[in-house]
Amino acid sequence: MPFTNRSLAAREAILSAARARFTEQGYDRTTIRQVATDANIDPSMVMRYYGSKDGLFAAAVDVDLKLPELGAIPREEVGGVLANHFVTMWRNDRNGPLSILLRSAVTHEEAAERLRAVFADQVTVMVRRLLGDGAEAELRAGLLSTHLLGIALTRFILALPPVASLDDEDLVAITAEYVDRVLNGPLPVGTAASGGGREQRVRRS
Amino acid sequence: MPFTNRSLAAREAILSAARARFTEQGYDRTTIRQVATDANIDPSMVMRYYGSKDGLFAAAVDVDLKLPELGAIPREEVGGVLANHFVTMWRNDRNGPLSILLRSAVTHEEAAERLRAVFADQVTVMVRRLLGDGAEAELRAGLLSTHLLGIALTRFILALPPVASLDDEDLVAITAEYVDRVLNGPLPVGTAASGGGREQRVRRS
Structure with a gap:
């Protein structure tokens, strides 16, 4: 799916909501539905972007240490x-x-x-x-x-x-x-x- | 309550079961009932010995590092x-x-x-x-x-x-x-x- 400005903003809202939930209550107690509600986005869109809770977690913790050369x-x-x-x-x-x-x-x-x-x-x-x-x-x-x-x-x-x-x-x-x-x-x-x-x-x- | 040999054995069975559950599934997902079942002891006895899940946790993680002098x-x-x-x-x-x-x-x-x-x-x-x-x-x-x-x-x-x-x-x-x-x-x-x-x-x- 193309990364339009709108979908980029939606993804960022989802990832930000997901990070807050994962931090507060851990992986197990976090649900796609909660994250969708927090981000004000339909749960079906979260699934469409990230596939599963595991996919959402992976995207939320995509860590770049930005190490110096x-x-x-x-x-x-x-x-x-x-x-x-x-x-x-x-x-x-x-x-x-x-x-x-x-x-x-x-x-x-x-x-x-x-x-x-x-x-x-x-x-x-x-x-x-x-x-x-x-x-x-x-x-x-x-x-x-x-x-x-x-x-x-x-x-x-x-x-x-x-x-x-x-x-x-x-x-x-x-x-x-x-x-x-x-x-x-x-x-x-x-x-x-x-x-x-x-x-x-x-x-x- | 007096620490008879029988109550000591029961307490040890409970703590051992509790440690296994806490290790496997963490604090949140562990229940008094599961621990009691694993230890083959009535849940009311677990409550009587440890008061609450928090009390059970505290007893299960009573750590002595046994540091040398x-x-x-x-x-x-x-x-x-x-x-x-x-x-x-x-x-x-x-x-x-x-x-x-x-x-x-x-x-x-x-x-x-x-x-x-x-x-x-x-x-x-x-x-x-x-x-x-x-x-x-x-x-x-x-x-x-x-x-x-x-x-x-x-x-x-x-x-x-x-x-x-x-x-x-x-x-x-x-x-x-x-x-x-x-x-x-x-x-x-x-x-x-x-x-x-x-x-x-x-x-x-």
């Missing part, structure tokens, strides 16, 4: 640039696609699969561009994702003190140090095994 | 001991109280409050015993919790590759290095401000 940035500034990017992104996303995806992913395998895809397609690709292909770049990308998701979880979702009440600039400084170390520092992997080749023991998944 | 451990071994403790704990907890609590906390404020209490009462107390009172010990405890929850989330709940497929010993080594650094390393807080007192800028929450 790191190749152009001096290596010692990479940690700060990435930390700043993530803290700003999470602050602006509070009830956005990424928060919905994370909240849903802990109980829904489909959402978890989608979240894994976001990190594989975007964070891992970015780190590979910086560090080259190979298991070690993949592991560093995974650990970077672990820390960024940990920060998102404790600061923005669980509101764990005192991480939740840190100044943005302190959070960026702390995150920058970790990002720098996880991208460039030593990786204590395989050292427990007796002299085993480190690269070999980093498993591809 | 760190005072007796040489400082350079603290990272390894804690990392090993957490990785073992999470592996054994897959469908246990802590997993249920984390899964529930991202969408339920009551569960989030309970999770914050677990970390405040146990992790923060442990770090304070090691580093003394003060905002800095609290921040280090918060960052430690952030990383440990991040690992739990990506490895055991989201199964994010390649963190999910790391050997336990590699995960312990990586976590140990972070624990050591977050407890003993420099804390880049307040350094962004022009010469501001660092301790002052670590806010109490």
Whole structure:
């Protein structure tokens, strides 16, 4: 179906209503009918645009991390640039696609699969561009994702003190140090095994 | 009511059934009646023991992290001991109280409050015993919790590759290095401000 201005506005109204409902009450309790009512659009149109509740969810959590191109940035500034990017992104996303995806992913395998895809397609690709292909770049990308998701979880979702009440600039400084170390520092992997080749023991998944 | 052997066995059967239901289908979709059926106990007895679904949930997620006493451990071994403790704990907890609590906390404020209490009462107390009172010990405890929850989330709940497929010993080594650094390393807080007192800028929450 052609994307007219009218259908684009309708789609945006639907996605916005869907994100609000998914945030408030989760995937299970959200219905196409509720979203249609909120968006002031007939439920049949929601089905026509998105096919199913699952299709609507997928469209609502279509996450673009908008990661910066790191190749152009001096290596010692990479940690700060990435930390700043993530803290700003999470602050602006509070009830956005990424928060919905994370909240849903802990109980829904489909959402978890989608979240894994976001990190594989975007964070891992970015780190590979910086560090080259190979298991070690993949592991560093995974650990970077672990820390960024940990920060998102404790600061923005669980509101764990005192991480939740840190100044943005302190959070960026702390995150920058970790990002720098996880991208460039030593990786204590395989050292427990007796002299085993480190690269070999980093498993591809 | 007195805790006879029979009532103790009944309570354990109820909690075990409740944990399985909360894990599978979350707080909202779990009913007292389902749990009672699974435990082969009359629903009125579940109500008598736990008062309400909320009371049952609280009992099911009564988390004891069983943290080691760190005072007796040489400082350079603290990272390894804690990392090993957490990785073992999470592996054994897959469908246990802590997993249920984390899964529930991202969408339920009551569960989030309970999770914050677990970390405040146990992790923060442990770090304070090691580093003394003060905002800095609290921040280090918060960052430690952030990383440990991040690992739990990506490895055991989201199964994010390649963190999910790391050997336990590699995960312990990586976590140990972070624990050591977050407890003993420099804390880049307040350094962004022009010469501001660092301790002052670590806010109490």
